Amino acid sequence: MSGLIQVIVGGLADGGVYALIALGVSLVYSISRIINLAQGGFVVLAALLAVSIQQWLGVPPLVTVVIVVPLFALLMAVVERLVMAPAAARATPDRMLLVTVGLLQAIGGLLLLVWGNLPYTMQPFSGDTAITIGGVRIVSQYLWIIGALVVTVAALWFLVQRTSLGLTMRATASNPEAAALQGINVGRIRLIAFSLAGAMAALAGTTVIPATFLQFSTVTPYAVAGFIAAVAGGLGSTAGAVVGGLVLGLLQGLFSRYTSGDLAQVIAMAVLIVLLLVRPTGLLGKTSEVRR
Amino acid sequence: MTTQEQTTPTTAARPQAGRGRSPQRLVVAAVAVVVALVLPLLVPGWLGLLVIAGIFFLIVLGLNLLMGYAGQVSLGQTLFMAIGGYGAGLLTLRWHWPTLVAMIVMAVVSAAVAAGLGTVFLRLRGYYLALATLGLAVITESLASGLTGFTGGPSGLVGVPSLRLGTFDVFSDQANYYLLLVVCGLGAWFVGNLQRSQTGRALSAIAADPAAATMLGINAARYKTSAFVVSAVYASLGGSLYAFYLRFISPEVVGVTVALSIVIMLALGGARTIVGPLLGALVIQGLPEVGQSFASWSPFVAGVVLIVVITYLPRGIWGAIKKAVQR
Numbered sequence: 001m002s003g004l005i006q007v008i009v010g011g012l013a014d015g016g017v018y019a020l021i022a023l024g025v026s027l028v029y030s031i032s033r034i035i036n037l038a039q040g041g042f043v044v045l046a047a048l049l050a051v052s053i054q055q056w057l058g059v060p061p062l063v064t065v066v067i068v069v070p071l072f073a074l075l076m077a078v079v080e081r082l083v084m085a086p087a088a089a090r091a092t093p094d095r096m097l098l099v100t101v102g103l104l105q106a107i108g109g110l111l112l113l114v115w116g117n118l119p120y121t122m123q124p125f126s127g128d129t130a131i132t133i134g135g136v137r138i139v140s141q142y143l144w145i146i147g148a149l150v151v152t153v154a155a156l157w158f159l160v161q162r163t164s165l166g167l168t169m170r171a172t173a174s175n176p177e178a179a180a181l182q183g184i185n186v187g188r189i190r191l192i193a194f195s196l197a198g199a200m201a202a203l204a205g206t207t208v209i210p211a212t213f214l215q216f217s218t219v220t221p222y223a224v225a226g227f228i229a230a231v232a233g234g235l236g237s238t239a240g241a242v243v244g245g246l247v248l249g250l251l252q253g254l255f256s257r258y259t260s261g262d263l264a265q266v267i268a269m270a271v272l273i274v275l276l277l278v279r280p281t282g283l284l285g286k287t288s289e290v291r292r
Numbered sequence: 293m294t295t296q297e298q299t300t301p302t303t304a305a306r307p308q309a310g311r312g313r314s315p316q317r318l319v320v321a322a323v324a325v326v327v328a329l330v331l332p333l334l335v336p337g338w339l340g341l342l343v344i345a346g347i348f349f350l351i352v353l354g355l356n357l358l359m360g361y362a363g364q365v366s367l368g369q370t371l372f373m374a375i376g377g378y379g380a381g382l383l384t385l386r387w388h389w390p391t392l393v394a395m396i397v398m399a400v401v402s403a404a405v406a407a408g409l410g411t412v413f414l415r416l417r418g419y420y421l422a423l424a425t426l427g428l429a430v431i432t433e434s435l436a437s438g439l440t441g442f443t444g445g446p447s448g449l450v451g452v453p454s455l456r457l458g459t460f461d462v463f464s465d466q467a468n469y470y471l472l473l474v475v476c477g478l479g480a481w482f483v484g485n486l487q488r489s490q491t492g493r494a495l496s497a498i499a500a501d502p503a504a505a506t507m508l509g510i511n512a513a514r515y516k517t518s519a520f521v522v523s524a525v526y527a528s529l530g531g532s533l534y535a536f537y538l539r540f541i542s543p544e545v546v547g548v549t550v551a552l553s554i555v556i557m558l559a560l561g562g563a564r565t566i567v568g569p570l571l572g573a574l575v576i577q578g579l580p581e582v583g584q585s586f587a588s589w590s591p592f593v594a595g596v597v598l599i600v601v602i603t604y605l606p607r608g609i610w611g612a613i614k615k616a617v618q619r
Contacts, residue, residue: 035419035422083599083603086603087599087602087603090603090604090606091602091603091606093418094363094365094418094419095559095602095606097365097419097422098555098556098559098598098602099598099599099602099603101552101555101556101598102556102594102595102596102597102598102599102602103595103599104552104595105552105553105556105591105592105594105595105598106591106592106594106595106596106599107595108549108591108592108595109589109590109591109592109593109594109595110592112588112591112592113588113589113592217549220547220548220549220552221548224426224430224548227423227426228423228426228427231419231420231423235419260438261438262434262435262437262438263434263435263438263439265430265431265434265438266430266431266434266435266438269427269428269430269431269434270427270431272427273424273427273428276416276420276423276424276427277412277413277415277416277424
């Protein structure tokens with residue numbers, strides 16, 4: 001029994017990372033209607049950058065979060081201006097997916113160039129301590145991951161529901177044309193959305209790297225997991241992204257206990273594809289335009 | 293993918309059909325055939341690359357039908373590559389089937405799988421279809437490395453025999469090159485004809501406006517599923533030929549990265565043409581061959597090139613060349 005709970009805890013930690021990626025995908029989608037498949041790539045980039053910063057400066061691992069998160073908020077704003085905005089002005093939304101595929105490929109290539117093909121990891125934020133509750137051992141880094149998710153969701157909720165910037169974001173999300181006519185600078189709102197997504201990617205990357213090994217080739221699994229969690233949860237829905245991410249992590253964790261890791265991936269994907277076919281708007285989505 | 297031309301399908305197809313019979317075009321085609329025939333003598337060191345590019349050209353041609361003409365994104369073509377590659381490999385290696393029979397049987401199996409999946413999947417639109425097919429790509433890679441007893445796991449299936457045509461073993465690079473020349477030629481001929489036919493116009497209509505196409509009496513679901521089936525057969529044949537040529541197939545060959553790069557080849561070269569997929573396959577497969585030190589740069593460069601092409605050349609490299617020539 002405690003073994004099963006152990007698996008659930010691990011699955012939820014993985015799911016927390018997926019949820020953070022899906023939140024970024026979902027936020028950007030709701031504002032710009034762009035599915036940013038590269039979001040998972042930025043997570044790995046942030047993680048490896050954190051490892052290098054930690055080694056160069058010799059700072060504690062936790063400090064890298066404070067450095068990398070603002071850096072990625074800025075980086076993603078630059079990416080929006082240099083890559084996304086020019087492409088979105090010319091390409092249809094469907095073709096934008098290919099632009100982000102290209103971006104994902106470029107990030108993977110950059111990682112290969114700078115960090116080579118070796119896997120990297122980092123010291124946990126609060127050392128190798130673990131908490132044992134009823135025979136279940138919880139690695140302290142898992143708590144940091146879940147904590148990062150909780151803080152992100154709370155901050156996002158506060159921003160969107162309780163501030164005037166959030167109000168303009170909601171207006172832009174529901175109808176960009178009408179929002180622009182109301183005097184809202186839609187371009188600026190998009191820049192902010194991408195910037196926030198960049199911060200989320202950095203948060204996911206820096207909190208997960210102490211708990212796992214990452215390398216250039218892990219960009220695709222993270223991109224896929226984030227994309228699937230966002231769509232399965234219902235694109236544009238914050239709660240959906242969180243639920244989608246956690247469910248995906250949990251499914252993978254549970255199935256890998258009873259089958260091999262590869263087959264667990266298969267069953268998790270199959271469940272999500274069936275879910276998509278049976279409930280095409282995702283778990284918590286409201287989109288009505290899923291099927292022809 | 294939505295069409296780049298938002299004109300009605302009939303006006304889009306007509307000038308194409310007219311140009312197809314012009315003597316100018318015949319001369320260009322004849323020159324291309326001659327160049328293709330003597331190429332092995334000119335660049336013998338590049339034959340391996342050309343064979344691999346040829347295999348991917350075949351796969352991208354099939355995707356072109358589905359994505360270019362019918363406007364449906366599939367990120368999961370590797371599923372059919374895997375069925376063709378692993379299927380033909382296992383049938384010939386373990387059960388000693390004749391290679392050609394194994395290849396054809398697996399193409400039929402792929403068609404059946406595509407017909408089944410197509411009727412269910414192609415009801416999803418846009419991003420959601422892309423997601424579902426991406427799920428297929430993930431499943432394919434995981435199954436290839438997970439079903440160890442069957443597929444040889446991560447180390448792959450080793451010792452697949454070469455393709456045998458009658459008493460002739462298609463073993464050398466040169467033999468494989470000429471085989472692919474014939475197969476790709478037939479594949480391109482079929483897609484080219486289809487593009488100019490009633491079916492091609494129906495597919496374009498579905499891509500441009502599915503609702504309007506349905507009102508014209510076009511059975512969108514049937515056409516989309518047919519395009520999916522044909523693209524699956526192309527990918528399956530490509531997968532089989534890959535396994536027979538390298539005498540090996542591994543999860544890496546049918547990985548998610550490959551699934552994405554097939555779509556990249558089509559978008560890069562230019563959809564809705566025959567030359568576009570060829571250019572895309574040559575560029576993406578050729579990039580790592582430019583130089584030893586460049587090999588590690590090639591994934592990065594491919595990504596950047598794709599971004600630039602999609603942003604500034606909506607019809608791909610070939611579309612841009614054609615536009616420049618016509619001007």
